[in-house]
Amino acid sequence: MTPFSFEWQWNIEYLIFMGLLYIALTVIGCGLVYVLVKTWLDLPTTEKPPDTPPEISYRSRYSDY
Amino acid sequence: MDSPLLPEGVKRCSTKAFFLWTLPWLGLLAWGALSAFLCLWKGLNQTNMSNVFAFALWIVFDLAVIALGAGAFFTGFLTYIIGKKELKNIINAAVIIGFICYSGAMAMLGIDIGQPIRGWFIFWHANIHSMLVEVSFCITCYLMVLAIEFVPIILENRQLNKVRELHIFGHNLHETMAVFAATGTFLSFFHQGSLGGMFGVLYGRPFAARDGFYIWPWTFFLFVLSAIAAGPCFTILCTKLTEKLSRKKLVPDNAIQLLAKISAILLSLYMVLKIADTLGWMYGVVPRAGLKFMDFFQEGPYGVWMVVCEIIIFGIAPALILLIPKARQHEGWLITACLMACTGIVLNRFVFIVVTLAIPVMPFDRFWGYLPTWQEWGIAFAVIGYGILLFSAAYRYLPLFPKERELNPIT
Numbered sequence: 001m002t003p004f005s006f007e008w009q010w011n012i013e014y015l016i017f018m019g020l021l022y023i024a025l026t027v028i029g030c031g032l033v034y035v036l037v038k039t040w041l042d043l044p045t046t047e048k049p050p051d052t053p054p055e056i057s058y059r060s061r062y063s064d065y
Numbered sequence: 066m067d068s069p070l071l072p073e074g075v076k077r078c079s080t081k082a083f084f085l086w087t088l089p090w091l092g093l094l095a096w097g098a099l100s101a102f103l104c105l106w107k108g109l110n111q112t113n114m115s116n117v118f119a120f121a122l123w124i125v126f127d128l129a130v131i132a133l134g135a136g137a138f139f140t141g142f143l144t145y146i147i148g149k150k151e152l153k154n155i156i157n158a159a160v161i162i163g164f165i166c167y168s169g170a171m172a173m174l175g176i177d178i179g180q181p182i183r184g185w186f187i188f189w190h191a192n193i194h195s196m197l198v199e200v201s202f203c204i205t206c207y208l209m210v211l212a213i214e215f216v217p218i219i220l221e222n223r224q225l226n227k228v229r230e231l232h233i234f235g236h237n238l239h240e241t242m243a244v245f246a247a248t249g250t251f252l253s254f255f256h257q258g259s260l261g262g263m264f265g266v267l268y269g270r271p272f273a274a275r276d277g278f279y280i281w282p283w284t285f286f287l288f289v290l291s292a293i294a295a296g297p298c299f300t301i302l303c304t305k306l307t308e309k310l311s312r313k314k315l316v317p318d319n320a321i322q323l324l325a326k327i328s329a330i331l332l333s334l335y336m337v338l339k340i341a342d343t344l345g346w347m348y349g350v351v352p353r354a355g356l357k358f359m360d361f362f363q364e365g366p367y368g369v370w371m372v373v374c375e376i377i378i379f380g381i382a383p384a385l386i387l388l389i390p391k392a393r394q395h396e397g398w399l400i401t402a403c404l405m406a407c408t409g410i411v412l413n414r415f416v417f418i419v420v421t422l423a424i425p426v427m428p429f430d431r432f433w434g435y436l437p438t439w440q441e442w443g444i445a446f447a448v449i450g451y452g453i454l455l456f457s458a459a460y461r462y463l464p465l466f467p468k469e470r471e472l473n474p475i476t
Contacts, residue, residue, distance in 0.1 A: 001191045017193040024206050024248060031244045032213065039234045046233060 070462050072223055074470040076313075077461055086457065090450040097447020100440040101176050109179050111440045120418050122437040123177045126445045128260055128414040130166040131204070132288070133407060135296030137163020137211060138253035141246035143327070154320045154468050157218050158307075159300045161459050162452075164211040169448035171208060176444055196263040203256030210249040214242065221464050254289055261288025264417045271354035272361050273421040275346060283342045284417075290338065294331035295410040297324040298383075298403035305400055307460060313473045315466040318394075325399060329387030332406055336380045343376065364432035367420045375416060379409030 001007060001018060008014060066080045077083075103111045114121045140159035144152040152159075175181045187201045220226065220235030258281065265275040265282025275282040301324055308315050347358050362368045386392045386402035393399050423433050437445075459465055 001189055005189070007190060013193055017199070018191070021202050021206070024252060027244065027248050028206065028209055028213070031241055031248075035234065035237045035241055038237045039230065042233050042237065043230065046229070 067462075070222065070224055072462070072464045072469075074475065075464075075473070076475060083457070083461060087454055090454045090457075093446045093450025094454070096443040097450065100443030100447070103440055104176050104444070105181070111438060113435060113438050113441065117433045118419075118422055118435045120422060121435060122441045122445055123173050125411075125415050125418050126448060127170045127173055127177075128418065129411040130170050130448065131257070131260065132292040132295055132410050132414060133299040134163040134166025134170075135253060135257060135292035136298075136300035137166075137214075137296070138207070138246075138249045139293045139296050140300060140324070141214065141242075142250045145243040145246035146250065149323060151317070151320045151323050154466065155300065155304060155316050155324065157463075157465050157467070158304055158316075159297075160211065160214045160218065161456060161465070162300055162303055164208075164215050165452040165455050167204060167208045167211055169451055171204065172451075173444055173448055196259040196266070199259045200256045200263070203252045203259070207249055207252040207256065210245050210252065213238065213245050214249070217242075218459070218463055218465070222462055253292075257289045257292045258285040261285050261417075264421065267421065270421055270424075270426055271350055271356055272424050273417055274350050274354075275342065276349060283338075283345070287335065287339060287342060290331060290335040291410050291413060294328055294335050295406050297328045298332075298406040301325060301328075302400065302403045302407060303456065304466075305396070305403075307456075311460070313469065315469050315472065317468055317472070321399070322393065325387055325393045325403075326390075328403075328406065329384060329393065332380070332384040333388060336376070336384050339380065340376060343372070361424050364425075365423055365434065367416075367423065371412070371416055371420070375409055375412050379405050379412060383409065 003010075071077050078086075100111070112121065136159045140152055140156055143149045144156050175184065178184055187198060188205075191198050191202075217235040217238040220231050220238075225231050226235070261284035262282055264273040265277060265284035267273045273284075275284050277283050277285065301321055304316050304321070351358055351360075359369075383402040383405035386398050387406070393402065419435065423435065425432055
């Protein structure tokens with residue numbers, strides 16, 4: 001139920017009951033979005049695992065050619 | 066065959082032995098699937114529920130597993146909010162047990178409502194004065210929280226952990242777990258309480274009705290307290306059972322002893338308040354309804370022995386055992402006390418659900434008996450089968466107990 005539903009009533013009971021539900025959902029949603037964004041931002045900064053093959057040096061200079 | 070998936074540095078049984086172990090539980094799941102199919106296809110006439118017994122075996126199971134699964138939120142609260150670092154060695158198991166309990170309860174409710182396709186009505190056309198609506202909101206949100214808490218444990222699987230993106234995602238989830246643990250604590254407090262409050266406000270049924278504080282009957286607080294007392298006992302029981310089956314030590318004693326001590330204090334407090342509540346009910350609610358205490362125990366199999374069992378044998382006795390340090394350090398006594406505490410909570414939920422409905426209210430009413438059908442048992446046992454399968458798979462493929470390698474070095 002949202003404030004746009006026909007059953008909705010603008011009184012304190014509805015605001016507390018549904019408000020707490022939406023606060024809980026918002027905290028869960030924001031927590032997940034934060035973790036996803038942080039993971040996205042951490043990806044370039046974290047080191048690659050040591051088992052990846054070393055990059056061939058001349059490939060890094062392709063952009064200079 | 067599945068050795069690349071097993072955690073590093075620990076010993077597991079062969080794939081064949083694991084497959085044989087899963088067979089009985091798969092059998093329970095098959096029985097449950099057949100029962101669920103019949104209930105969904107033919108309707109709830111497959112059960113012995115009626116207009117009198119609208120709450121029956123499934124709700125007893127639901128309330129019992131929700132109370133026993135409270136170890137997840139309470140251990141999470143102690144670990145991430147209070148900062149009890151010792152419990153990090155058992156928190157993974159507590160989270161998985163909680164997830165099993167809540168997802169099992171939700172699955173059972175999906176059949177219980179008769180038309181799962183209309184399950185969303187409770188969220189969209191919510192009756193905000195109903196405690197059951199509050200329970201539905203909270204257990205749905207809390208199941209989301211438990212799923213989020215379960216994800217980093219899954220991502221620690223040996224193969225999944227090699228994927229860099231998943232590794233970082235799991236690490237970041239761990240870092241923010243306090244936020245989810247706090248949300249879970251808030252949600253759990255209210256749904257555990259509202260499950261109790263729902264019975265306390267049944268003013269037309271003096272067996273369950275209670276006085277209270279403001280809008281909350283005393284059962285609201287007693288259900289929260291009983292759940293946080295018995296939840297950790299169930300976590301200890303599951304851990305000890307896993308240790309016995311795997312013939313290994315999985316959790317350091319300090320974590321188990323801390324949980325047992327906290328359980329002991331909470332169970333003792335619960336018993337004091339439960340006795341006060343029972344006396345208040347006997348000398349307050351019951352006489353005001355024009356009845357006497359013994360009027361409730363005239364017919365049927367539910368006698369005063371249930372009160373004695375609930376309060377003395379499965380309440381005071383385990384609380385005393387767990388309170389005595391020497392007794393709770395003895396493995397046999399610890400397991401016995403935890404088993405008794407869990408039995409007491411299941412009995413408490415049974416009394417509030419089934420006995421409340423069975424006892425006649427009006428002078429022209431009669432005592433109603435109820436026995437579940439095989440379809441009802443099938444769905445209830447399927448939850449047990451599902452739980453054992455999921456916990457076994459989690460133990461086999463995930464580093465469920467962080468100290469396992471240290472406590473059981475492979476020679």
